[in-house]
Amino acid sequence: MASLKLTDIEKAYGVTKVLKNINLEIEQGEFIVFVGPSGCGKSTLLRMIAGLESITGGDLQIDGQRMNEVPPSKRGIAMVFQTYALYPHMTVYDNMAFGMKIAKASKEEIHERVSKAADILQLTPFLERLPKALSGGQRQRVAIGRAIVRDPKVFLFDEPLSNLDAALRVATRIEIAQLNESMPDTTMIYVTHDQVEAMTLADRIVVLSTRGIIEQCGAPMELYENPKNVFVARFIGSPAMNVYDCKVMETGEKTRVAFEEGGHSFTVNVPSTPDQKGKPAKFGVRPEDLRLCEDGDEPLYKCEVRIVEKLGEVTLLYLEPPHEGEEALIAKIPGTHDFKRGEMVTLTADDEKRHLFNEEEISFRWIGKE
Amino acid sequence: MEQLASALGTVIVGVLACVAYFYGSNWLLDRVFPANAASAEKGIKNLQIAHAVRPWLFLGPALLTLGLYLVYPALDSVRLSFYNSDSTQFVGLDNYVWLWFDDGFRQSMFNNMLWLIFVPAMSTFFGLVIAALTDRIWWGNIAKSLIFMPMAISFIGASIIWKFVYEYRGEGSAQIGILNAIVEALGGDPQAWITIPFWNNFFLMIILVWIQTGFAMVILSAALRGIPEETIEAATIDGANGVQIFFLIMVPQIWKTIAVVWTTITITVLKVFDIVFAMTNGQWDTQVLANYMYDWMFRGGGDFGRGATIAVIIMLLVVPIMIWNIRSATRDSKGH
Ligand SMILES: Nc1ncnc2c1ncn2[C@@H]1O[C@H](COP(=O)(O)OP(=O)(O)OP(=O)(O)O)[C@@H](O)[C@H]1O
Numbered sequence A: 001m002a003s004l005k006l007t008d009i010e011k012a013y014g015v016t017k018v019l020k021n022i023n024l025e026i027e028q029g030e031f032i033v034f035v036g037p038s039g040c041g042k043s044t045l046l047r048m049i050a051g052l053e054s055i056t057g058g059d060l061q062i063d064g065q066r067m068n069e070v071p072p073s074k075r076g077i078a079m080v081f082q083t084y085a086l087y088p089h090m091t092v093y094d095n096m097a098f099g100m101k102i103a104k105a106s107k108e109e110i111h112e113r114v115s116k117a118a119d120i121l122q123l124t125p126f127l128e129r130l131p132k133a134l135s136g137g138q139r140q141r142v143a144i145g146r147a148i149v150r151d152p153k154v155f156l157f158d159e160p161l162s163n164l165d166a167a168l169r170v171a172t173r174i175e176i177a178q179l180n181e182s183m184p185d186t187t188m189i190y191v192t193h194d195q196v197e198a199m200t201l202a203d204r205i206v207v208l209s210t211r212g213i214i215e216q217c218g219a220p221m222e223l224y225e226n227p228k229n230v231f232v233a234r235f236i237g238s239p240a241m242n243v244y245d246c247k248v249m250e251t252g253e254k255t256r257v258a259f260e261e262g263g264h265s266f267t268v269n270v271p272s273t274p275d276q277k278g279k280p281a282k283f284g285v286r287p288e289d290l291r292l293c294e295d296g297d298e299p300l301y302k303c304e305v306r307i308v309e310k311l312g313e314v315t316l317l318y319l320e321p322p323h324e325g326e327e328a329l330i331a332k333i334p335g336t337h338d339f340k341r342g343e344m345v346t347l348t349a350d351d352e353k354r355h356l357f358n359e360e361e362i363s364f365r366w367i368g369k370e
Numbered sequence B: 001m002e003q004l005a006s007a008l009g010t011v012i013v014g015v016l017a018c019v020a021y022f023y024g025s026n027w028l029l030d031r032v033f034p035a036n037a038a039s040a041e042k043g044i045k046n047l048q049i050a051h052a053v054r055p056w057l058f059l060g061p062a063l064l065t066l067g068l069y070l071v072y073p074a075l076d077s078v079r080l081s082f083y084n085s086d087s088t089q090f091v092g093l094d095n096y097v098w099l100w101f102d103d104g105f106r107q108s109m110f111n112n113m114l115w116l117i118f119v120p121a122m123s124t125f126f127g128l129v130i131a132a133l134t135d136r137i138w139w140g141n142i143a144k145s146l147i148f149m150p151m152a153i154s155f156i157g158a159s160i161i162w163k164f165v166y167e168y169r170g171e172g173s174a175q176i177g178i179l180n181a182i183v184e185a186l187g188g189d190p191q192a193w194i195t196i197p198f199w200n201n202f203f204l205m206i207i208l209v210w211i212q213t214g215f216a217m218v219i220l221s222a223a224l225r226g227i228p229e230e231t232i233e234a235a236t237i238d239g240a241n242g243v244q245i246f247f248l249i250m251v252p253q254i255w256k257t258i259a260v261v262w263t264t265i266t267i268t269v270l271k272v273f274d275i276v277f278a279m280t281n282g283q284w285d286t287q288v289l290a291n292y293m294y295d296w297m298f299r300g301g302g303d304f305g306r307g308a309t310i311a312v313i314i315m316l317l318v319v320p321i322m323i324w325n326i327r328s329a330t331r332d333s334k335g336h
């Protein structure tokens, strides 16, 4: 039993509000990932849930109980820190047992729980060692073990893998995924700015922006396929989505847009209202959704190749943008191709892979919803 | 004015003499062993010799002064301790035997032990507590500066300040000591504090605690800041309260620093002299080793043999702590 409810949560340092209007409901057993650019307040939000940071506005409920003023140790949470935060003067065993010793649990019970956690994390051979005699990955496992021993209702992770090297990161990520599976009732909240971690681990991703608000919250694929606004569209996916200014030419069930007034126009499979005709908008398409135009396809865009990067399984094309001064258009074409600099290519994308955002950068698919 | 001028003159002459020595000796060395000698072989050889000699040339004055003012007196003290009062006759271990049965020495040793336990413990304890508490309040830095200030006062100066604190005036006249003023205000009888045997030791120790707390506080405060904040947060989540965090998480992490602070103060305490000298001069059972040494060495005609013997004992007590202290300090700075 551990559902969380955040209502109008707000965090202010003095007069600067770093987080505002945070509304979020998390169900028991869910794996939630907070992502967002550096400094957007992911850690702050997590620490507010943990009780390490005061909540300056709104309500935090765990299992229907208001937790704003409850001390961290009484919230039923455990936290894994980016820097591991192991007690350097205690052995691995004592590190994991500390919380239970403070709670005056019996020796047998402590021993049982610590042994079990050590077993799950393959830490048994290291129990008598000090943290400084462990590798980074082992230290992080001890930190996770310490959290497991607390038997929390909610697990909090703050970028737990960012201090590990690439290979270890993958291995530990998989371990965390397994841990999550073996504890189906435990809610987990995980902060990262690694997209792969977010996409692979999350049941739902919460995207925060530097404005200090939740931009979108949903399943990873939903965010990828149907982003609510330009920020989310460009934040999820790598390389980021190509987004360019355009004009609405025709409205209706489908919308017809063009990069230039009177220039080549194409359709986007989103409905629009007549009042939007002639208005500026933003057209978006993911690099991996672009392909070379073949017979029968509606051409999207014809332009000059500027840079070619062959990566083996894909070829990245950096192309001339629709307007002077805009970022290069990137296309990710599967396989190896021999494009030349200066060559003209015609690109297209499937109907439902084309995105359109209005002047406020809201996706047409989302206008009027919610 | 005249003093100032002569002091300034001495400084200038001293600095110039140093410059002249280093520059001159270096020049001379290059002259005697020129690198551009007749044959290339000779030149290389000269270069090697000059290379070997140069460090000694530059270190020479410092080594000489150190030897003259530190090593020689230490060795000579040991020698003197085997001679009679005017150093004319070898007496073997007589002085040490005398010391063993001497009441004054026993009392000094006992008092020194009291000092050794009380002063480092109290200074470190107060320093630690103050360092931990002042980290969290906005006026913490002001408080720290105030507490650190006694460090800048000489022991004699501090003793004079505290003499006024403990000052006692005979019956009938107004009490000017703050302690007696407080006691009177609370309805008690004024006391001649520093003449009350046994307890007067503690009144003297408080002076040193007052001075050394600042030192302990500054070092420990830096150490406390080095503790990763996350370990404290993790302990908070683990359910530890403030006192538990302090003793189970923070103190163990700075244990080495505490030990260094403790031993550094211990060494100061072993050598304590000025405070006792200025406050009681060892009367009313407050004698300590250093003052006792001074007594025998210079008072009542002076007994160099016995004085030196006490000096040797102090040295023997200090050296092991010093070695331990230096070892752990260098080990710490290497970051193990
Ligand atoms: N004590 C503080 N006083 C004022 N501002 C603060 C304080 N702590 C954090 N902030 C601000 O709050 C914002 C959010 O910080 P936070 O650490 O939550 O970011 P983050 O999303 O975790 O970033 P990162 O990905 O780099 O870890 C930042 O802009 C930071 O400058």
Ligand SMILES: [Mg+2]
Binding pocket: A042, A043, A044
């Ligand atoms: Mg962070």
